[in-house]
Amino acid sequence: MSEHPPPSRTRPIVVVGATSAVAQAAIRLWAGRGATLMLIGRNGAALEPIAADARVRGAGDVTVHAGELTDLAFIEACCTELTPAIALVAHGSLTDSSRAEASAAYLDDELRLNFVSTAQWMQRLALACERGGGGTVVALSSVAGDRGRGSNHAYGAAKAGLTAFCSGLRARMAARGVHVLTVKPGFIDSPMTAHITKKGALWATPERIAEGTLNAIDRRRNVVYLPGFWALIMLVIKHVPERVFKRLKF
Amino acid sequence: MNPQSLDQPWGRGFRVEHRHAFADGATLPAATFLPRGLGRSYGDVCLNDGGTLLHTFRRDRLLAFDEASGVLHCESGATLADIAQVMLPRGWFLPVVPGTRYVTVGGAIANDVHGKNHHIAGTFGRFVDAITLMRSDRAAPLELTATDPAFATTIAGLGLSGLMLDVRLRLMRVPGPGIEQETHRFGGRDGSGIDDNLELDADSSGWAYTVGWIDTLDRGLRGVFFRGRHAEGPASWFAPQPSRLTLPIDAPPWLLGHGSAKAFNALYYHLQSRRKPQRKQVPIWPFFFPLDAIGGWNRAYGRRGFIQYQFVVPTTAARETVPRILAHLRDAGVASYLAVIKTFGEIASPGILSFPMAGTTVALDIPAPDARDLSALDRADAMVADAGGRVYPAKDARMSPAMFRRFYPRWHELEAARDPAISSSFWRRVTARA
Numbered sequence: 001m002s003e004h005p006p007p008s009r010t011r012p013i014v015v016v017g018a019t020s021a022v023a024q025a026a027i028r029l030w031a032g033r034g035a036t037l038m039l040i041g042r043n044g045a046a047l048e049p050i051a052a053d054a055r056v057r058g059a060g061d062v063t064v065h066a067g068e069l070t071d072l073a074f075i076e077a078c079c080t081e082l083t084p085a086i087a088l089v090a091h092g093s094l095t096d097s098s099r100a101e102a103s104a105a106y107l108d109d110e111l112r113l114n115f116v117s118t119a120q121w122m123q124r125l126a127l128a129c130e131r132g133g134g135g136t137v138v139a140l141s142s143v144a145g146d147r148g149r150g151s152n153h154a155y156g157a158a159k160a161g162l163t164a165f166c167s168g169l170r171a172r173m174a175a176r177g178v179h180v181l182t183v184k185p186g187f188i189d190s191p192m193t194a195h196i197t198k199k200g201a202l203w204a205t206p207e208r209i210a211e212g213t214l215n216a217i218d219r220r221r222n223v224v225y226l227p228g229f230w231a232l233i234m235l236v237i238k239h240v241p242e243r244v245f246k247r248l249k250f
Numbered sequence: 251m252n253p254q255s256l257d258q259p260w261g262r263g264f265r266v267e268h269r270h271a272f273a274d275g276a277t278l279p280a281a282t283f284l285p286r287g288l289g290r291s292y293g294d295v296c297l298n299d300g301g302t303l304l305h306t307f308r309r310d311r312l313l314a315f316d317e318a319s320g321v322l323h324c325e326s327g328a329t330l331a332d333i334a335q336v337m338l339p340r341g342w343f344l345p346v347v348p349g350t351r352y353v354t355v356g357g358a359i360a361n362d363v364h365g366k367n368h369h370i371a372g373t374f375g376r377f378v379d380a381i382t383l384m385r386s387d388r389a390a391p392l393e394l395t396a397t398d399p400a401f402a403t404t405i406a407g408l409g410l411s412g413l414m415l416d417v418r419l420r421l422m423r424v425p426g427p428g429i430e431q432e433t434h435r436f437g438g439r440d441g442s443g444i445d446d447n448l449e450l451d452a453d454s455s456g457w458a459y460t461v462g463w464i465d466t467l468d469r470g471l472r473g474v475f476f477r478g479r480h481a482e483g484p485a486s487w488f489a490p491q492p493s494r495l496t497l498p499i500d501a502p503p504w505l506l507g508h509g510s511a512k513a514f515n516a517l518y519y520h521l522q523s524r525r526k527p528q529r530k531q532v533p534i535w536p537f538f539f540p541l542d543a544i545g546g547w548n549r550a551y552g553r554r555g556f557i558q559y560q561f562v563v564p565t566t567a568a569r570e571t572v573p574r575i576l577a578h579l580r581d582a583g584v585a586s587y588l589a590v591i592k593t594f595g596e597i598a599s600p601g602i603l604s605f606p607m608a609g610t611t612v613a614l615d616i617p618a619p620d621a622r623d624l625s626a627l628d629r630a631d632a633m634v635a636d637a638g639g640r641v642y643p644a645k646d647a648r649m650s651p652a653m654f655r656r657f658y659p660r661w662h663e664l665e666a667a668r669d670p671a672i673s674s675s676f677w678r679r680v681t682a683r684a
Binding site: 049 | 308313315336
């Protein structure tokens, strides 16, 4: 087991999309270490019990900030004063590909949420970390961003954009004391995937993803697949020739 | 902690069809549903064949803890495992725990679970101060306390009285993460096991926890008696050891017969017990939850699964009836590993359909029961009923409607209090017209 450095009491850990299953699991782990937490999400009523839970589990000060995550003014307002030690951007929506095909407005909203807003948060939070003297910003991307599949072309594209943005941001911030971590989980058994009831060995719990994320932060990893076996799966998937790949139904 | 399989009970053996929904605390499913925690019930109380399961296992937040009163306010999907692990380092523990910590608070209330301290503490439901209950026929959630009639049909209400949103639960102060444990061998002479067990039990004042393991295949009903009380312990005992062993496959059927059970029981008896009583300090976790150390231990019973048969008979009848029921099952060739015996105390539950009563309870695991086993159990049901006892619904998948009504004559009060949108496979089975 790796040593956990004691989190800074004065510099908070910021979680954007704090109601997501992986975020909630990570918040519990940080709360157990006594961290100061700032929880950001769209639904204030849903954030309150998460904050209460973190307090019972031993977190220091926990604050809640509710607002539209795609709203630039809200992003600015949250980030201007902030100097986080760690920031996790975890919000997203599993885009329905058929609906995205049928509705231009839906496709636009989904891309805005999954790519544009996550990139905006990562950018502002990286600068906020730098202002505080350094830190780690973490994006919850996905294995879906490694290659566009027919069944999730819009979601995959947004995650591909986020992954690329993070790799560039990492290079920009490397000499400025800010570490950028890209987490690529595989299938997660969460309310987002509740409609899929037949879940096999590839499915992981949000707790397992959260644990892997905190480990990766402690070890200053750049890109992690969680669970690790997805690195191998995606290596294969990325090397399937396009003329074959386009005929695959998955 | 995710449920092992959403369409099977813990005892496995059969599988049904469900739709699935997650409880969000704001809306209820449109169709007939059953609130469900971690699905650790052995039989069909946690199933709703052809209907919806409303999962609560992600509504598991701890909302507030009052250090002065020890009252924990939490969502109903919070697990006993989680609560114990968060609270133990602060000197608090659950007032009642069943044999596994992988159950939700809602499930513990719905089945009004009991533990090794029933003789001094009563059931889990006695430590519930308040329940917020959401019903399909009420616009706003109800805030229930012990004086509400609906409280008595929610404690041990099998999840039928509504969806529990959150709960106020009284925890208990403990000196540390240790247990001072004593083990005593008993029985071994013809039929003497029950008497010896009752004697050890009577001799255990000052011990908060008592339980016995008996070899029901042995004529003398030999066994090992365990008693324990809370104690201090090193800080390394605050967290349970991660489960190192997970059963990856189903045990083959040939391992599960009568002969194997006999050999297993003899081996366990000789490994677990010395002629002289043993005393030692152990961590809290293996004392209460020995099987939780093995992930998916239910697979040890193979693909065809197992059922558990737990009955209680009143104190006055115990000495005579328990050996008679066990002899009947032995003569009928019912194989059983690891039967557990426990003396319940007088403390009444607030729930009208609660299982425990002052007397002696025995729980048997029966792998892959066949028609012969099942008819032997039907006969045992009648013996239990004649003695004024009852059988535990949380573990049942087979009792007849007629027997259920004899065991629980107030069942119609729960039927009257049932949320019209909620049902379970168990409830439809035992309330079916004969």
